[in-house]
Amino acid sequence: xxxxxxxxxxxxxxxxxxxxxxxxxxxxxxxxxxxxxxxxxxxxxxxxxxxxxxxxxxxxxxxxxxxxxxxxxxxxx
Numbered sequence: 001x002x003x004x005x006x007x008x009x010x011x012x013x014x015x016x017x018x019x020x021x022x023x024x025x026x027x028x029x030x031x032x033x034x035x036x037x038x039x040x041x042x043x044x045x046x047x048x049x050x051x052x053x054x055x056x057x058x059x060x061x062x063x064x065x066x067x068x069x070x071x072x073x074x075x076x077x
Contacts, residue, residue, distance in 0.1 A: 050056040 047056075047061070050061075
C-alpha cells in the first residue's frame with residue numbers, strides 16, 4: 001500500500017512540475033512574440049507605403065538589399 005501511494009505522489013509531483021514548466025515556456029514565448037510583433041508591423045507598414053506611394057516592387061527591394069549586403073561585406077573584409 002505504501003508503494004502505491006508513493007507512486008501517486010511522484011505522478012502528482014511530475015504533473016505539477018510539467019505544468020509549471022509549460023507556464024514558464026509559454027510566458028517566455030509570449031514575451032518574444034510581443035517583442036517581435038511591433039517591429040514586424042512597422043516593417044510591413046513601411047513596405048506597403050513604399051509600394052503604394054513610390055511604386056517599389058519586391059524585386060527592386062530584393063535587389064537593393066542584396067546590393068547593400070554586398071557593399072557592407074566588401075567594406076568589412
